Amino acid sequence: MRVIGVLLLAGLAMAQAPVYEPVASTQQLMQGMINPALQAITEAAKDPGPADNRAWRTAMLNGIMLEESAQLIKVGNRAKDQDGWMKATQALSDAGAAVQKAAAAKDLAAFQAAAEEFRRPARAATPCIASAAGRRSSSVTARD
Numbered sequence: 001m002r003v004i005g006v007l008l009l010a011g012l013a014m015a016q017a018p019v020y021e022p023v024a025s026t027q028q029l030m031q032g033m034i035n036p037a038l039q040a041i042t043e044a045a046k047d048p049g050p051a052d053n054r055a056w057r058t059a060m061l062n063g064i065m066l067e068e069s070a071q072l073i074k075v076g077n078r079a080k081d082q083d084g085w086m087k088a089t090q091a092l093s094d095a096g097a098a099v100q101k102a103a104a105a106k107d108l109a110a111f112q113a114a115a116e117e118f119r120r121p122a123r124a125a126t127p128c129i130a131s132a133a134g135r136r137s138s139s140v141t142a143r144d
Contacts (some may be wrong), residue, residue, distance in 0.1 A: 017091065029069050029078075034092075037065040041099055044057035048070035049108040060103035066096030 044050050044059045070093035079085035102110035
């Protein structure tokens, strides 16, 4: 009998968990989070790389921002399909993780390689994101 009571209470607790409701549109995520992080990483990856501990930390945080924003695109009805969108946002998240790892290790070669690599999934995601945002893909890609 106690087991049933515990299971009922656990079920009620899970049923009342807060639900995330998206606030920003895909376009706002691009403009406010993704594009600034992409631009900052691109700049930091230029020779000679991040200059000091603060710059390395900023680069690492921008990698985290890419990872998190990719997850936000997957939430709610932002992703327009479960194929192309999910693959592109996962690639963006993975690239952000690589940037984060390299920056945390202060490994310039790995950081520059990751920064170059993340631009591929970001550009692959752009047509999906741009179509949802109602913009041309060239207006939301990372700039060199």
